[in-house]
Amino acid sequence: MPADGLLCVSCFVETSFITDPVCGQCGLPLAEPAPLCTSCDWAPPTFRSARAALQYNAAAKRLILPFKYADRPELAIGLARLLLRPGKELLARADLLVPVPLHRSRLAHRGYNQAGLLARALGRISGTKVMIDALVRLRATRPLSELDQTGRELALKGAIGIREGREAHIAGRTILLVDDVLTTGATASACADTLYAAGAAAVDVLAIARVAEAEDI
Template sequence: MLKTLLRVTIETLLPSQCLACTEPASGPGQLCGACFAGLDFITAPFCSHCGLPLAEPAPLCTSCDWAPPAFRAARAAFRYGPVAKRIVLPFKYADRPEAAGGLARLLLRPGADLLASADLLVPVPLHRRRLASRGYNQAGELARALGRLAEKPVAIDALIRTRATRALAELDQHDRELALRGAIAIRPGRESVVAGKSILLIDDILTSCITASTCADILYRTGAAAVDVLALARVADAETRDAD
């Protein structure tokens, strides 16, 4: 409560600061003009299934053509690049939950179709030890803020991490799949919340889509009617290692 009060006081007394740098912004939780222009927003062509930006128009990326993830469709607002890192990483690791409101606004346009068909927003979960360390689940804060903006209900605790896993950025695709096997589940007693619903899964960064696909598979097996995914950033370069 003291942290929240301090942040509100600072925001009231001082000019609003850009989410990505120290320059002034037009309002709380917004970007300055230079950083907004520096974001690489995702536009066509992209994979119709996972949302991966493509060099040339094609229905699917190679990965989805070979082995599509379990979710119906995924979209992200921008590529994971230099400006995106300055926005997402502090939100994720540096105790900046207040950034969720501004970041959620960036999801409204790329996620418009997915939001329109969604009955319920569900965040990708954190293990309790990581949650205790960070103090909040960044995907949960993003889901709450987006739910308010889009007037959609949020099931903040529908999914749980049943055990801790290694940082997925350290692993290749095969090892990520092994690490996540059995690590995500429906919270006992929440089965009826997702059954029959069109779910929009919320995350901060999509890298290999394995985490999102694992969550989608669990939701489908619990009775969800459909599962889509919406994230802030999409890693388009397989060599980017700090995104997960």
């Protein structure tokens, strides 16, 4: 993907961009217009609303997985540009961009936090302030792709914290949480819980891709 975020013709045809109707809270694509999807109606996530650019299919994987796992940090700029359309309203009301954190062991192995690079690139493009280290992973968790929704929530309980000294920058602010892929929303909700506990006024979520059903990412 080039830095301008434009896709070649064949990639564009294969890519599924998310458009309305979507769930008003988690951003899940819906077959028919409705305020909320069934999951959010029964058990809403703790973040206010989420949006994503793409449905997580084979074409989206070809864009995201090299960025995430194949040491291609330069892809952050092009991927961030894909977030401008779905994130227009969220960016307009955001005071601060905050990336979903990686545990230090995974960060050491990968060499960078892809959500952090994405947030930085999006901040430069949109002019929104970024706090790259607002959140911290307090402990490592097993791969969430192995777990169902309840298992993910249990694994993440107490795993996300606020970096010392960052509370004053969070209090009273509208936070836009940035990540590469939104699956069940468990990680985003855990981050939102931590940000609300630090005094955030509201927490929204913006991701490159949205998974319709839990799968290995």
